[in-house]
Amino acid sequence: MGRGKGNPTGWIARVSTGQISFEMDGVSLSNSRQAATLAAHKPCSSTKFVLWS
Template identity: 55%
Template sequence: MLQPRKTKFRKYQKGRIGGIVSNTDILRFGQFGIKALEPARIQAKTIEAIRRVMTRKFKRTGIIWIRIFPDIAVSSKPAEVRMGKGKGSPDYWICRIKKGQILFEMDGINLSLAQQAARLASYKFPGKIKFVTLW
């Protein structure tokens, strides 16, 4: 799974996801892409699950670019632990997705196959997504 080698801080605050991203809202690498229509927090294991389902749909012929990276640690405390005693240890990694952000790009496949892969990816993604093309 994806996770950073080194971070500035060990634990992060939850934060809010607001605004619209301007530098990641157009396709830069491939002909087809998947764009987020609403803000969300996506886990590293979800990114990997989406990548795997798309790769299997392509039968390993096309190319996939992952335009997001989980760089924020989410901490959690074990079950049935009393209140207090500090914040829990880092449990998993997330990526904050803003509205209009390109998540994945695809190339080397035809249009119908890319649309089918985007539909399969939409089942795994926690928010609403949209299939976009370069044309």
């Protein structure tokens, strides 16, 4: 208890308060954009796409 959880592996992203981060894998870019656009209309929020290569 309290000794840490080991070394982090992979990418770490800082997400500010009031923001939600989603990661989509195995889906085409056009399908993911369409899904996020449809989902953004529900709570009236804006979306921003970042493409990792």
